[in-house]
Amino acid sequence: MSSRPELKVDDEHGFIRYYKSLPTVDEDVIRIFDRGDWYTAHGEDANFIARTVYKTTSVVRQLGKNDHTGLPSVTMTVTVFRQFLREALYKLGKRIEIYASPNGRMNWKIAKQASPGNLQDVEDDLGGQFEGAPVILAVKIVAKASEARTVGVCFADASVRELGVSEFLDNELYSNFESLLIQLGVKECLVQIDKADKDNKDPELAKLRQVIDSCGIAISERPASDFGIRDIEQDLARLLKDERSASLLPQTELKLAMGSAAALIKYLGVMHDASNFGQYRLYQHDLAQFMKLDAAALKALNLMPGARDGSKTMSLYGLLNHCKTPLGSRLLAQWLKQPLMDRDEIEQRQQLVESFANDTELRQTMQEDHLRSIPDLYRLSKRFQRNKATLEDVVRAYQVIIRLPGLLGTLEGVMDEKYRDPLDEAYTNKLRELSDSLLKLQEMVETTVDLDALENHEFIIKPDFDDSLRIIRKRLDKLRSDLNREFSEAASDLAQEKDKKIFLENHKVHGWCMRLTRTEAGCIRGKSKYLECSTQKNGVYFTTKTIQGYRREFDQLSQNYNRTQSGLVNEVVGVAASYCPVLEKLAGVLAHLDVIVSLAHTAAYAPTSYVRPTIHLRGQGQTVLVEARHPCLEMQDDVSFITNDVTLSRDESSFLIITGPNMGGKSTYIRQIGVIALMAQIGSFVPCTSAELTIFDSILARVGASDSQLKGVSTFMAEMLETANILKSATSESLIIIDELGRGTSTYDGFGLAWAISEHIIKEIGCFALFATHFHELTALADQYKQVQNLHVTAHITGSDSADKKAKREVILLYKIAPGICDQSFGIHVAELVRFPDKVVRMAKRKADELEDFTTKHEEGGLGVKYTKEDVEEGSALLKDLLVKWKDEVKGGQMEQQEMVRRLRELVKADQRLSGNPFFQSVTAL
DSSP states (O other): OOOOOOOOOSSHHHHHHHHHHSOOOOTTEEEEEEOSSEEEEETHHHHHHIIIIISOGGGOEEESSSTTTSEEEEEEEHHHHHHHHHIIIIISOOEEEEEEOTTSSSOOEEEEEEBTTBOGGGTTTTTTOOSSOOEEEEEEEEOOTTSOEEEEEEEEETTSOEEEEEEEEEOTTOHHHHHHHHHHTEEEEEEEEOTTOTTOOOHHHHHHHHHHHHTTOEEEEEEGGGGOOSSHHHHHHHHBSOOSOGGGSGGGGOHHHHHHHHHHHHHHTGGGOGGGTTOBEEEEOOGGGBOEEOHHHHHHTTOSOOTTOSSGGGSHHHHHOOOSSHHHHHHHHHHHHSOBOOHHHHHHHHHHHHHHHSOHHHHHHIIIIIGGGOOOHHHHHHHHHTTOOOHHHHHHHHHHHTTHHHHHHHHHTOOOHHHHHHHIIIIIHHHHHHHHHTHHHHHHHHHHBOGGGGGGTOOOBOGGGOHHHHHHHHHHHHHHHHHHHHHHHHHHHHTOOBTTTEEEEEETTTEEEEEEOGGGGGGGTTOTTSEEEEEETTEEEEEOHHHHHHHHHHHHHHHHHHHHHHHHHHHHHHHHHTTHHHHHHHHHHHHHHHHHHHHHHHHHHSSSOOBOOEEOOTTOSOEEEEEEOOTTGGGSTTOOOOOEEEEEOTTTSSEEEEEOOTTSSHHHHHHHHHHHHHHHHTTOOBSSSEEEEOOOSEEEEEESOOSGGGGTOOHHHHHHHHHHHHHHHOOTTEEEEEEOOSTTSOHHHHHHHHHHHHHHIIIIIOOEEEEEOSOGGGGGHHHHOTTEEEEEEEEEEESOTTTOTTSOOEEEEEEEEEESOOOOOOHHHHHHHTTOOHHHHHHHHHHHHHHHHHHHHHHHTSTTOOOOHHHHHHHHHHHHHHHHHHHHHHTTSOSOHHHHHHHHHHHHHHOHHHHTOHHHHHHHHO
């Protein structure tokens, strides 16, 4: 990490007074102060940044007199500030306010604001690398105790001028709302709060918050007044491209969604920027067009990268993402959260993936020669729309346009007619049309921009356009020639080879100067002719008085050139901005192409190639996977993956119960089926040797303990909430994955719940389900329901405790799934595998043996004596008579306790029938 800037602030006491006068904000808001080429944060924000970025509070300094009256402060370089910005917005869900003071005096104002769902102001600071599209959503609900809840939402990706709305009924767990949050990849959610409800006691709002929180989404509270719809039609009329009156749009009938739209428009400040007027599109999102996923399924299927993932291939997104453009990477993330439900659409994608998977040369040419050089066209378009674009942005757009003919040529070179038509429909025809639409822009750039100057990273208008420009350009060229001559003389004088040991560069701070590699830098020491500028990682920068003179003249002429050309530049940028709609369409086509090529790349380069699955219509056909693998696990180092077959048939095996040892592969087996189903429905090939799948309308999961304890929810409560969500949401076309259930309570309660839930899924819902469990008693469901099938993870046992107590008993896990029930558990073996202390393992075995003996005595009548039902009835009756007789003898309280016990023993001994009863013998033996 680079060294921290020193804390030097003009008028310290004045700044402290100003800072302390600022209104208080939510703890989620961090204030940063831009001080030119470094940044500061103060108060609690300084401590937070010290802990988050520097990992120590020792970097905190006091601004002012001393520790008691001073203001805790921390400084950041530009690099550290940008690192913090990414961490705060992407991972911590913070909101950022960046203050600036343009003339250096104490008139600080908020210059930029950012939140997880609104990154517009800080796009340049984030370096343009976005982890998925930053979607922000506002939600408004109406809930009546006895009725279904109505939910209205409005959402937007702030980088694209679209507003999506949706209004739907939901259950008391807000399952549909949870699915929507996942489908859209929401990063920030605006919720309505009532100022009168200071303690947030509204139960519906609490449920809503819990759902948003479980999806890892930042929450921003907004007052109820922001959700008012009084002005929404007027605002939409100004924002939308649609010529019709906003009141005629069908979406405006969705009153809750319109309230959410009002809050979102206000939060994003859309109305304050006139460049937004007439640019937006309003559309309605249909929840049912995509497969539904709950938050638990997102984690169970490892869909998106986690904070602790060691390698890229630990998540499905990381595994499939071989995209060469930021456009493609974002679209892939969207596809993974929006699996298709229409067989025709799925098969269209499959056909395109197949065309690239089967043609290695086509795939590699597309990735390396074409897609690699495509910039983020959505962000570029946004710069034009917000009047932030420069001549450099025009050139970047031009460089995409001139590459289109080569890309089209590659697609037109596909000779196989099986693939030619799908490729033409998806890409070639659209790209040809877009390329033709952009020809005028290409011609304008070639006519006006000095393309030769690009080699020197100069973005300027051609000097031929203006006499003044021509004169300045001539003098600049002469200066450049003089600089080269001086550079050659210096290289000769220092005996250094040009462009290998010594370089002439236009440095962003020092301007035109020379650079020597650090190993050769000693040659200028002691020579007064050479003036050292700075020492950096890549070498020592230095100059001469002659070069300094040239540099000053060059800078002055360059400024004159820029002033003279500024009117022409604005004109060129303005014309280029009118092509934004075409550039955005081009971005959509290229993003789609990038994702398809990426899926083909993954399928072709997997350890064993993926196959194209057969897709059945919704509610029809069965799911049969031959030699299925988990795509992420097979990619991990030192893993030799054991394949397994899967058959999910509506009448014979729609509910699979999987038993077997811990670490035996139960979890992997059930999760890989979910992963493969999702991959198939985004149009990807799948890791099997052959596959056929039905279309699932949702994948719902209940897996593993979560960190809900940190939020005051026990593991068992979290488990029950997830399961309740499944039972409320599932239909007959869903896929349910349950990995253990009922472990957070007593064995009897846990088993009872597991049985009842399983029976409800089988009888009432009738969907496909996979249940991995340690409750072996659950396997009895197969005796009652024909659609239940028992499977178990196989293990090979060497040695035998019964044959030879001293023989080493070892368990070898085979990770193979076989029909039937697992007849024993291997918990202690797992403890041995993870190196439990020998003493603990020995004690565990001894206790297990004792319990086994105790149980056996119960089951066998104890001491090897067998007894029948008649023996139990007879023994119980005799014992009852004897106890009545003994009670009569000892009542009155005359006998001591020891005398009472002695008398009872005498009575038992005297009763030959009772002492000879096998059941009574087994009881007294224990």
